[in-house]
Amino acid sequence: MNKNFFEIKNVDFQVGGKTKVKNLSLHIEKKGEIICLLGPSGIGKTTILRSIAGLEKISNGSISLKSKVLSSKNDYVEPENRNIALSFQENALFPHYTIKKNIYFGADRNKGNGVRKIDPRKIIKILNIEKILNKYPHQISAGEAQRASLTRALLSNPDLLLLDEPLSNIDENFKEEIQVKLKQILKDHKITTIIVTHDSYEAFYLGDKCGIILEKKLKQFDEPYNVYHYPNSINVVNFLNRGVLVPAKVTGQYTLQNDDLGLIKGNFVNEHKVGTKVKLLLQPEDLEHDDKSNLQLDVVDKKFKGTNFIYTLKTKSNKNISVFVHSHHVHQHQINDKFGIKNPIHIKHLVCF
């Protein structure tokens, strides 16, 4: 007996006869969990959502919700009978209906079945669409349309909510606020949700778990912290674009040696035999600035990120590595200056490939 709330088992996701994602398996254990799928454009994230919603059929494996098989080679539940809501990336608002009529579309489908109703007024207020309720879709901005589409999906009280790039059109200054409120609504009402996004920070914030889809496969499916700090492959590292891989040699149970950076200490995430040559993941927060250090590197670039600076430093072997420094740091370095790194380097998790 399948005890997971939602489960995808060995499914090849196809569109137009082309396989986009192969042999994918994942599950959501409990109602109310949120998972985020990350991956580059065109990799098949939307296809996965469409297949879960029943808009695309599958030819192998199975998709089940609340212990009921929705799609498999032999089973297929029509989209209208799945009680799954999908908020499309392109919003899909009915052009001949007002926003008010649009957001209430399908809201009464679970009337009287004991589902805890979401208060529409609350959602409308949180997503800040009160002023556009009587307008038509062509009279509102892309961001407003996206919020209206999101409201509609939330109000339908689905068993499973699918959100395809739900905040991609929303203004940056408003995005963080919406993210917080969205998470609050989803958690308060225990709405099981799968979110597809290209924004890793959004995924890390919203998701209880994150899946990374690369090269037609689900490469990693884990909690955001683990995905970030313990990427399980070079592909995931490259995709997250959050560090560089430097060559190193394992010299002990807790040590590595790099020709440019010297001795590096820490705990290995995976076991590596002493003497093996590995590639070590160096993330900007792994290195510490120290002007007095004898390990001095050239600054080749400097980015101001508000809360911090990211300095790009060049090693002797022409490798660029990045370092975070708090933006209130007492002094700044300029391009071509020397920049000291605390030596020996100590990294909490040594991720090597």
Added chain:
Amino acid sequence: MKSFNIWYISSFLISLFVIIPVVTVFFSYFENTSDYSELLKNTFLFEYISNSLILLLGVLIMTLIIGVTTAYLVSFYSFPFSNFFKWALILGFAVPPYIYAYSLTAFFENYGTAYSILKSLFGDANYNKHIPKFDGMLGAILSISFSIYAYVYILTRASFYYQSNNLIELGKNLGFSKLKSLFKIIIPSARPAIVAGLSLVAMETLSDFGAVDFFSINTLTTAIYNSWLSFDDLAFSNQLSFYLLIFIFGLFVIEKFSRRSAKYHSPLQGGFKTRKKIKLYGLNSFFAFLLCFIIFFLSFIFPISQMLYWTIIYPKNFFDLNIYDLILNTLLLVSLSSIILIIFSFISNYGNRVSKSKILNFLTTISISGYALPGIILAVAYITFVAWFDNTIISYFEIQSIKKIFIGSILGLVLAYFVRFYSLSCNGIKSSYEKINKTLDETAYLAGYSKLKTFLNIHIPYLRSSIFFVIILISLEIIRELPITLILRPFNFETFATTAYIYASQDLLEAAAVPSLFLVLIASLFILLISRYILKEENE
């Protein structure tokens, strides 16, 4: 996964039905013909072909000049009544070529209206020799051109309308004069639309029967009619149809091709909304007004005045005509045809939408090719097919002949209209259907709506205005239509078009004026109702 369902079967049947006339013409090509055909081949066939070509060339040149010039003026310039002319210039479409031909003849003939006007102004004299005569080929070219130049005008104007402001400003930036900008930038970028308009004009011209018959010009169309009706040689009639069809399908392909390119002038490329018309002053403004007025006058006011004039001075014709019956007959044909066409267009379009099948899409494409079939060919081929079916299949089973059910009956007429106008209806619905993003259907499914509920609650309300547009368009075409109605109508069943034709063919032009006037007035009303759609205004 792709099973043969109701959508396949219905689309397949529609396509099969629409393709029947073409297949019939093709197979009849190999049948034995009478001596008449040999005689014709050796004598007049060349004349028929050359007449068709001269007529075609004349009409193409005239419609090109009239259509593009007027479209250019109303699209780019502001002058007195320019907004009025924008839609008034399509009213010429309400006057079918044969009715224009009656007016032209009535006005310029010996002792005609022009003579009466001169006489009342300047007294009795022999004005006849000074009044130009617009009959024969010239009359046919003028009649057809003024009646259908609107095809070029409408498509060119739409293309100009969507032309990016950047293009116009580019001309200014390069130091081009207005005329140079017109020929170097504006016209070349509207070329696909102009070619599409001209292809439609060419198809209509080659299909025309009423005007050429009235002016006694022997073209391939009249030859088809005569070889069947006068010489009872249906096979040769079909052979001639075959030649004409090849030519028309060539035009059909050109039109399709051009229209595809015309899509590039989409409003999405931006700029068109901000383009302001250039205000004309002084003589320029006067000449722009004058030119548009002359075209409007010649294409609409002139024929309608002539008909009105005759209706007033010969009121007996008005009271003799059973207008009530004619309106009822027209309503019957229009409502039956519209209902059937709309239903099948929905079946086909909805089937295509939900099944996403390439085969179904292909079948639909075949089924809309009917509009390239001239009415006369369609009618003759329809009769040929029913006769063949009756003589072979029905007589094999020894059951009662079906000829009476399908020929000379309302049913037969409606079926022929179906083939002829299916593309109008299907494409009309399709173009609006394509604007409904498929994710809207999916959103409805996910909100718990069944396919039927989605169709009724999402598609129908959204398509309401285009259904109205299609019904009006079909009605407009049916009341203008002559050859199919003439050949396939039941005995003693007349429409405004056939009544006008019968009177005119008996040289009773004064009597033809009343049904013609009614036809034009009703058609004008229809055009006004749908002018916003035709002109593709801001509401799109």
